[in-house]
Amino acid sequence: MKKALWVSSSVGALVVVSSVIGAGIWVNSSGFGLNHPPAQTAEMPAPLFSSAIDPAATEVxxxxxxxxxxxxxxxxxxxxxxxxxxxxxxxxxxxxxxxxxxxxxxxxxxxxxxxxxxxxxxxANDTITTDVVAGDEAGTVVIKAAGDVTISQEQLDDLGQQLAGQNISKVLIDTSIWPDAAFAETWDPVDIDAGYITSVEPAMIEGGRLGGAEGDLPRSHTPALDVAQAVADRVGATEVGTGTTSNQEVLASITSDTLVERLARMMKDSDNVMAEGLAKEVAAKQxxxxxxxxxxxxxxxxxxxxxxxxxxxxxxxxxxxxxxxxxxxxxxxxxxxxxxxxxxxxxxxxxxxxxxxxxxxxxxxxxxxxxxxxxxxxxxxxxxxxxxxxxxxxxxxxxxxxxxxxxxxxxxxxxxxxxxxxxxxxx
Missing domain, CATH: 3.40.710.10 (DD-peptidase/beta-lactamase superfamily)
Structure with missing residues (x-):
């Protein structure tokens, strides 16, 4: 589901346009009404701006x-x-x-x-690239966790396809980019199984959710290792763990959504893991x-x-x-x-x-x-x-x-x- 809202000041006239595609809502300041239900699809037009306030009005x-x-x-x-x-x-x-x-x-x-x-x-256009590099030992690959907490099953399939035929027996994951505590002292561990939070690690499958991609599903207690295991399952590797490598040869990679897209998802579901992940991404870069x-x-x-x-x-x-x-x-x-x-x-x-x-x-x-x-x-x-x-x-x-x-x-x-x-x- 995609949506867009513009609010800006331009030559004294405030501009507001809002659109929801697939939710059956079209709202703008010219007076379009609410149509919900039934659901309908509305394509976002070319940049459309309509004055919300009479430009001739000078008094508050x-x-x-x-x-x-x-x-x-x-x-x-x-x-x-x-x-x-x-x-x-x-x-x-x-x-x-x-x-x-x-x-x-x-x-x-x-x-x-x-x-x-x-x-x-x-x-707004920031993305996160997660690379898989060759390990120091033959048959080993290392996932270089880079801060993407929303890796999807489709992206894991993509990694598996990129790594196919390379005779991989061990998959490690390097989480050293976020070296400090992954679970805050002020959080309640009960909330892991309740689906609100888990250890926020720099590579996670859909925020560590178990059994789905959104909502307050129970979260994994080992989210980064889950990524390694998922890749191992796809390439037929029998060992997983954490580790690093001095090798820089990139064998496969995936890229996250843009920051704008990730913010929309974070706000939509009020995703705690995504919020913490964003802050850790900034901190690591600095x-x-x-x-x-x-x-x-x-x-x-x-x-x-x-x-x-x-x-x-x-x-x-x-x-x-x-x-x-x-x-x-x-x-x-x-x-x-x-x-x-x-x-x-x-x-x-x-x-x-x-x-x-x-x-x-x-x-x-x-x-x-x-x-x-x-x-x-x-x-x-x-x-x-x-x-x-x-x-x-x-x-x-x-x-x-x-x-x-x-x-x-x-x-x-x-x-x-x-x-x-x-x-x-x-x-």
């Missing part, structure tokens, strides 16, 4: 009525301890806020920070420590270098799985606003799930006006629910927002957050 509208509605929603008991912010992208004006400078537990909304950091450091706590600090340093206010912010991983992360709604919204106005971060918005259409928002927004118009990153942990994204209003304004609820029951809080985002849509 009065947002007082909108703020009153959001204030009323913010007092909803379903939200527990609640903080948030909403901003008009065209003017840059904060239209509503409630303790936006207070750092709270963000859950997977943390991935917004990770995505921005990766785009700044790697660029010669920095690759454990999760160190890469989290690296993420903050990079964001600070790009001018973001990190007051009160503290994270210990890049996925949001840790309960020790603290992020302000202000920072989340600052990043989203930057993504809505600067080309470098634009793919971040493209990656966000669509309300009642895709990913973690597919089953939400039933009967709400935000369906098909809200694009947002979700966040869920015990007593924690977050929603941060972008929405085009009925009047043509584009708003970014970041809402975070702590000390609240998950399902009721989600409903309240979706209703708040729909208030922005109704403006």
């Amino acid at each position: 509208p009065d947002f007082d009525a909108l703020a009153e509605q959001l204030n009323a929603k913010a007092t909803d008991s379903r939200l527990g301890t609640f903080v948030g912010i909403a901003r008009d992208v065209e003017s840059g004006e904060v239209v509503w806020q409630h303790n936006p400078e207070v750092a709270v537990r963000p859950a997977s909304a943390t991935k917004i920070l990770t995505a921005a950091m990766a785009l700044y450091q790697l660029g 010669g920095k420590a690759t454990d999760s706590a160190s890469t989290a600090q690296m993420t903050l340093e990079i964001l600070q270098q790009h001018g973001f206010d990190l007051t009160g912010v503290s994270i210990v991983d890049n996925s949001g799985l840790s309960f020790d992360n603290l992020i302000t709604p202000q920072l989340l919204d600052d990043i989203l606003t930057r993504a809505a106005t600067e080309a470098e971060l634009k793919p971040l918005l493209i990656s966000l799930p669509i309300a009642h259409g895709t990913g973690t928002l597919e089953d939400r927004y039933e009967g709400l006006s935000g369906a098909g118009w809200v694009r947002a990153k979700t966040g869920t942990l015990t007593d924690t629910s977050a929603l941060a994204g972008v929405v085009t209003s009925q009047s043509g304004r584009v708003f970014t927002f970041a809402f975070v609820s702590n000390e609240s029951a998950i399902l009721p809080a989600r409903e309240a957050l979706d209703e708040m985002a729909s208030v922005l849509r109704d403006y």
Whole structure:
């Protein structure tokens, strides 16, 4: 499933176009409606831009009525301890806020920070090439793990075909590119079998999932060795293990999707392994420590270098799985606003799930006006629910927002957050 969203400022006119292929949704600021269900296929046209705001309008509208509605929603008991912010992208004006400078537990909304950091450091077209090289011993090959945590069965088949006929008896995998701890101290090992995380190693089959390519399937406890075993099975080798080689002769190779494609997948399923893998990829390229706590600090340093206010912010991983992360709604919204106005971060918005259409928002927004118009990153942990994204209003304004609820029951809080985002849509 592919999707695209453009939000940019150009000569005073904000531009928004959103498309989903295969999900039955076509939304743009000219007034195309929501068609869901039934599913249909819509081809993305040549670059299409339509003004979301009257170019002749020179005055910022009065947002007082909108703020009153959001204030009323913010007092909803379903939200527990609640903080948030909403901003008009065209003017840059904060239209509503409630303790936006207070750092709270963000859950997977943390991935917004990770995505921005990766785009700044790697660029949208970044890919990862995994080579298989000749070993030091006859009959041995070594997989040079390079950071691809999404190796597919089809790619493994490709490696097997490239290596066919080379009389291979042993397959080793070299994971030395990420030498530091692969499993964070703040994660619960129970979550491996629950399907949320595993040891994040520099070569993994579909994030270490067992029995499928997506979703919260149980994860392997030996993900890198699984890659070696999968290659061995395809070439008839009888031994697998870890190891290195001084040989540089490349016998086979595969290349990952681009960063844009990987971000879309990471956000769609809120994939913790992919988020941690992105941070480790950046750290390894910079010669920095690759454990999760160190890469989290690296993420903050990079964001600070790009001018973001990190007051009160503290994270210990890049996925949001840790309960020790603290992020302000202000920072989340600052990043989203930057993504809505600067080309470098634009793919971040493209990656966000669509309300009642895709990913973690597919089953939400039933009967709400935000369906098909809200694009947002979700966040869920015990007593924690977050929603941060972008929405085009009925009047043509584009708003970014970041809402975070702590000390609240998950399902009721989600409903309240979706209703708040729909208030922005109704403006």
